[in-house]
Amino acid sequence: MPIYSYEAMDGRGIAVKGEIAAKSSDEAANAVAEQGYTPFKVTEKKAHGSKSGSFFRITQKVKLADLIIFTKQFRSLFKAGVPLVRTFQILEAQTQSRTLRQAISSILQSVKEGAALSAAMSNHGSIFPPLYCSMIEAGEMSGTVPETLERLIYIIEHEGKIKSDIKAALQYPIMVTIALTIAFFVLLTVVIPKFADTFLKAGFELPLPTLIAISLYKFLLNYWHLLIGGIVVLVFGLRAYFKTENGQYMRDSLILRIPVIGELFIKAAMSRFASIFGMLQSSGVPVLSAMKVLSGVIGNRAISREFDRVRDYMGEGQGIAVTLKTAKFFTPMV
Known part of the structure; x- marks a missing residue:
């Protein structure tokens, strides 16, 4: 999701600046207004080293382990009765992740300016997902932030375990698929041509599967550049299509239909x-x-x-x- 920089005025007429994650500039302006500010300038922040419309974007992500540690430390300080501003000053000082530290600094500044904690966190959607912010907001409304943080820790750790289990379950099939693909190309480009020349010189009639394999070998030998170009175009085309809502729906629907x-x-x-x-x-x-x-x-x-x-x-x-x-x-x- 794009990040927008904004300049606004609060109810006392004091200028404030900040960043917010939103799908469009209008949505960013509405989100700033919901925080009680009057926005007068909203501009999209470009990622360093990237251009608008590029297929590749440099994004900084926070590791799941860093987010878990942050949430556990936040819970401990909050339960100990440490004031919220002081809590985030401590978290900012001891957080190892540079990206998370910058987000904490921004949240701290927003909280000092009077923003709700959940609203300040929602400005950093790449770090704190909607689930995280919604639960913090519910905890603020019900006065049960420590209990909410306990539940968040459980959810994050549970999510990490599920992702780890899925990766472990897919690791063996992926390795087998890669090995079979390599073996197929070695067989097609090295083994079959040698045996085919031997059989042809001996006057043997080759079976249909062998003839098909030889034809594939000749195609690769003569048109490999077209094949590579086609693969590159296909990859970039699919990458662009999968960024659209219909493309993501089609991709995810196909994934759910794969056996096992x-x-x-x-x-x-x-x-x-x-x-x-x-x-x-x-x-x-x-x-x-x-x-x-x-x-x-x-x-x-x-x-x-x-x-x-x-x-x-x-x-x-x-x-x-x-x-x-x-x-x-x-x-x-x-």
Whole structure:
């Protein structure tokens, strides 16, 4: 999501500056206005070393372990009764991640200017996802921030474990696929041509699969540059298409249809839904707001659309159990 720099005035007429993550300049201006400021300049901040419209963007991410440590330290200081401003000064001083330290500094400045903690965190969407900010906001409203931080720690650690399990489950199939691809090209470009020359000199008639393999070898030998060019164009084309909403939906739908892998992703998404939805409800987040948050953090565009459909039906007065029964991907247990 793009980052916008803004200049605004608060209710006392004092100029303030800051950064906010938003999809457009209008959305950024509205978000600044919701914080109680009057924006008079909103400009998109360009990433260093990148250009607008480039296929490659330099983005700085915070490691999951750093976010967990930050949340645990924040919880400990908050439970100890340390004032919020002092808490963030301490966190800024001892955080190892440079990106997270800069975000903490920005949050600290926003809090000093009177912004709510959840609003200040939402300005850094690449670090604090909507789920994180929504739960902090619910904790602020209900006065249960320490308990909310406890639940956040559990969710983040649970999410990290699920991602680790998925990577471990996919590691062996990926290694086998790479090995088979390498073996196929070695067989096609080295082994088969040598045996084919030997058989042809001996006057043997080659079988159809061998003839097809020889034809593929000749094609690679004569048109390898076209093949590489086609692959490059295909990669860039798919990369651009997958940045669109329809492209992401198509990609995620295809992933869910892959045997074994698709079922693994669906089970992981349902586990994520159950744990996060339960935590949001325990934190006092309304059901419709919880479904909106889940739609943005579930990690799959196809399942996310189902959440949007469920939320629309619930907004019309239908119960959550009835709508989930008619939705795709949701198991009878859910």
